[in-house]
Amino acid sequence: MAQFSVNSYSVEQIINWIRSKEIAIPEIQRPFVWDGKKVRDLIDSLYKGFPIGYIVTWKNPNIKLKDGTISQGKKILIDGQQRVTALQTAIAMEEVLNNNYQKKRIKIAFNPLNEKFEVSNPAINKDKKWIADIAEIFSTPFDIYNCVENYCRDNDIKDDKSKLFGTIQRVQLIKAINLGVIELSSTLSIEEVTEIFIRINSKGVVLSQADFAMSKISSDERFCGSDIRKTIDYFCHFIKAPNDYASIVKNDKEFAESPIHTNIKWVLKEQDDIYMPSYNDVLRVAFTHKFLRGKIEDLVSLLSGRNFETRENIEEVAQKSFYLLKEGTDAFVNETNFKRYLMILHSIGIINKLLTRSQNVLNFGYILYLALKDRKVESYLIEKIVRKWIVLSMLTGRYSVSQEDIIEADIKKFMTQEPMQYLQSVEERELSDIFWHNTLVEKLNVILKSSPVFIVFLMAQIKMNAR
Known part of the structure; x- marks a missing residue:
């Protein structure tokens, strides 16, 4: 059974989806990274009837509301964000956020005499041969007859008005061009959608x-x-x-x-x-x-x-x-929480980002700190448990494989059992005499800067002020 459908929607309809917030853009892709030349090339391709690729959306599940009715799920834009946003700014006159979180519009100009598109600039704005912003052609109302008359008058053109009319009308019809949209089923899992994205867009940023x-x-x-x-x-x-x-x-x-x-x-x-x-x-x-x-x-x-x-x-x-x-x-x-956690990291010898090879360990340390705080465990005990757990996790590579399952199991046990007892039970099992006398010694025989064991050794030197 197919888990997707392929449909055609006009450029205008896709822009309306964005305006009405019927479609959502994955946050990793939110800033607009295309430059003006790429926007120009997209408009030029549409004008010439060239294909610009499929847009891929994934429908969110519908939700049963309190009154028993069903709320229709929105679409998530999986592939095509830059193209859709380019249409937004060039045709719909909307500002977009760039990589520096600055709102700006990219204006595309059109010369109907040679049918050429360019990114608007001060020189083009002064040149009467150019329509400085094609968004005017797509605005409502737009009088194409007046536009042609004014253009001919400004450029002293007495013939070929019908050709100019046809050229400008062809630009206007970009909004009516149908684009292919692959709509993925709401029953697909995130893993399946990610796999689809990778297969159809291997050069793109893989969505997590x-x-x-x-x-x-x-x-x-x-x-x-x-x-x-x-x-x-x-x-x-x-x-x-x-x-x-x-x-x-x-x-x-x-x-x-x-x-x-x-x-x-x-x-x-x-x-x-x-x-x-x-x-x-x-x-x-x-x-x-x-x-x-x-x-x-x-x-x-x-x-x-x-x-x-x-x-x-x-x-x-x-x-x-x-x-x-x-x-x-x-x-x-929260400022207090974040700074207290940083103090805990400092207290075990992590004073440099080079000593933080595992983000999973740092994340779980903060999870544990916040969860124990919610459980009303005394501050001194929270700090002791978190310190020991971070070191234990680093020494054993606890969150290097199948980390999500292990993270879930650990936090549930910390919140349902007596925290110190759970820590001690794991410590006895994972850091036994065999570990200290055999495993650790073997690992220290292979000195790599990226080795967690060697990093913990450096942390120990810092903590004991034996540098």
């Missing part, structure tokens, strides 16, 4: 489960999805590129005036680079901390309202999941 989760968050309009997305997106950006702060605040007034801005602004002054989380890391920590689950795939299902027992998608499940995720995200970016 976190990308789909961020798309789901971004497309939400009811349960604080926008707040969660901005918290994650801007926190991760500020910690790595604080110099972009002024530009982001200037271009996102809503964010600048929101509590989110107040809650994360502190990170601009954070100088420590030993834990530099990406949006993937924030999602991982927030989700596992609050849901006690390890698979990000489950997060997408829960945000879609998935009831794993009845296999239905229910609004109440989606609402609870969004609110729990917001709590987890807020806890992650």
Whole structure:
């Protein structure tokens, strides 16, 4: 049974999908990376009738609402984001975010005499042979007769008005061109959709489960999805590129005036680079901390309202999941929590990013810190458990294979058993006398800078001030 359908939609209809937010763009692809020349080439290809490739969407599951009706799931744009966004800015006059989080429009000019497209610039704007912005041709209302008359008058053209009319009309008809859209079934799993993406677009950025989760968050309009997305997106950006702060605040007034801005602004002054989380890391920590689950795939299902027992998608499940995720995200970016965790890392000898080879270990350490704090464990005990667990995980390579399953099992046991007892039971099993006298010695005989055992040795030297 086919898990997809192939349909044709006009350029105008696809643009309307974006305007009406019927379609969501995976967060990893959100900034627009094409330059003006690529936008120009796309418009030129459409004008000449050249193929521009299929657009691929994946439909989110439908959700049963409280009144018993069904909410139709939105589409996630899997492949074709740059092309769709190029059409948005060139034809629909919409500004797009570039890599520096600056909003700008890319204007494409058209010369009807030689049927040539160019990126608008000051020289073109002054040259009457050019229509400086083709978006005017697609605007409503647009009087093509007046346009031709004015163009002929400005350029002293007395003949060939009908040819100019046909040329400009051909540009206008770009909106009516049908593009191929592959629509993937809502029954497909994230793994299957990712595999499809890899096979049809091997040169593209491979989308991860976190990308789909961020798309789901971004497309939400009811349960604080926008707040969660901005918290994650801007926190991760500020910690790595604080110099972009002024530009982001200037271009996102809503964010600048929101509590989110107040809650994360502190990170601009954070100088420590030993834990530099990406949006993937924030999602991982927030989700596992609050849901006690390890698979990000489950997060997408829960945000879609998935009831794993009845296999239905229910609004109440989606609402609870969004609110729990917001709590987890807020806890992650909390200044006190983040700085306390950094202090724990320093206290075990991690004083340099070169000593943080495993992001999974650092993520689980923060998950454990936040979860034990929720459980009201005393601060000194939390710090002791987290310190020992991080070192144990590094020495044993605990989260290097099948990490999601192991992460889920560990956090559930820490939250259902007495934390110190669980730590001691794992320590006795994993760090036995055989480990210290045989395994560890053998590993230290092979000195590699990237070896976790050698890194822990360096951490021990730092902690004991025996450098």
